[in-house]
Amino acid sequence: MTVGLFVPCYVDQFYPQAGIATLELLEKLGVTVVYPERQTCCGQPMANSGFSHLTAGCDDLFIESFREFEYVVVPSGSCSLHLKDHLHSKTNPEEARKLRSRVFELVEFLTDVLQVKRLDARFPYKVGLHQSCHGLRGLHLSQMSELVAPPFSKPEQLLGLVEGIELISLDRVDECCGFGGTFCVFEEAVSAKMGKDRVADHMRNGAEYITGADLSCLMHMEGILKRQKSNLKVIHIAEILNSKISNDVIKERY
Incomplete structure (x- = not known):
């Protein structure tokens, strides 16, 4: 293919x-x-x-x-x-x-x-999954929490194939991070407050990394985390699914 x-x-x-x-x-x-x-x-x-x-x-x-x-x-x-x-x-x-x-x-x-059922990947960290709005409500990568319907999550399905990973539970599983593209420019204060709430949920539940399928959302949260001088990092889901490098190398890169 x-x-x-x-x-x-x-x-x-x-x-x-x-x-x-x-x-x-x-x-x-x-x-x-x-x-x-x-x-x-x-x-x-x-x-x-x-x-x-x-x-x-x-x-x-x-x-x-x-x-x-x-x-x-x-x-x-x-x-x-x-x-x-x-x-x-x-x-x-x-x-x-x-x-x-x-x-x-x-x-x-x-x-x-591809219907992937097995991955040769290792990522021994506590990870919080951010469900971006485009992926959740546009691409239907996961079930929306407001619907009375059977739950599913394609990102969680893939992350579950990674050795050593610990997916943490969030208080609000699919809350918007506030980025919204140009929204973060025209509604800066609202966007920043939403982002702070989102990263606080991950921090409160012990995440070492926040991952997701949308780097625009992760970039927004990363900016907030850096301003807060937090040790919590962001990482795209592809990097976790592809990861076989040692713990020390991962920490050096982020």
Whole structure:
């Protein structure tokens, strides 16, 4: 199986280790990964700010870069959802429609397409799982707590395959961190307070790391943790699923 790897711009610029971990993890699972070098932003920041008419260049470049792949894998819930719902093209409308259905967030791809049942990974830490809003309510990676329905969690399913990990229980399992893309700019005070509440839940329950499928949320919480001079760290789920390095090396990297 050959997939196209789309690495969102903020991952590329601020957390390249998550993109590398995604590549290595997929290759360990027998997937041939191609990284189209001309790829750039998916256009989500502009669209979320009300300027979707300015995303045409991003849309057409994405189609040009990934039209040949049966699957496009993205280590980001928000970017995945944007592409699934909003990838359009005036010049290639049919190609855009077809490509939208071939975009998969990483956790979604591992559970739904590859149906991973075993991982050679070790991460001996207490970990809190952050359920980002895009992944939870858009991609349905986990069951929403407000619904009277059988619970499930695709990220927990994968993390349960990792040796040594201890997933902690949170008081509020799927509360928003307050990031919300441009929301954190236009509603700074509200966003910061929500983020403080979110990290406090993890700290209160003894987490050593916060993980999730959306680095934008993790970046928001990381900023709060650094200002609080906290020892609690954030780490993308791909890095845990790909982790076989020693305890000391992990601590040095974060």
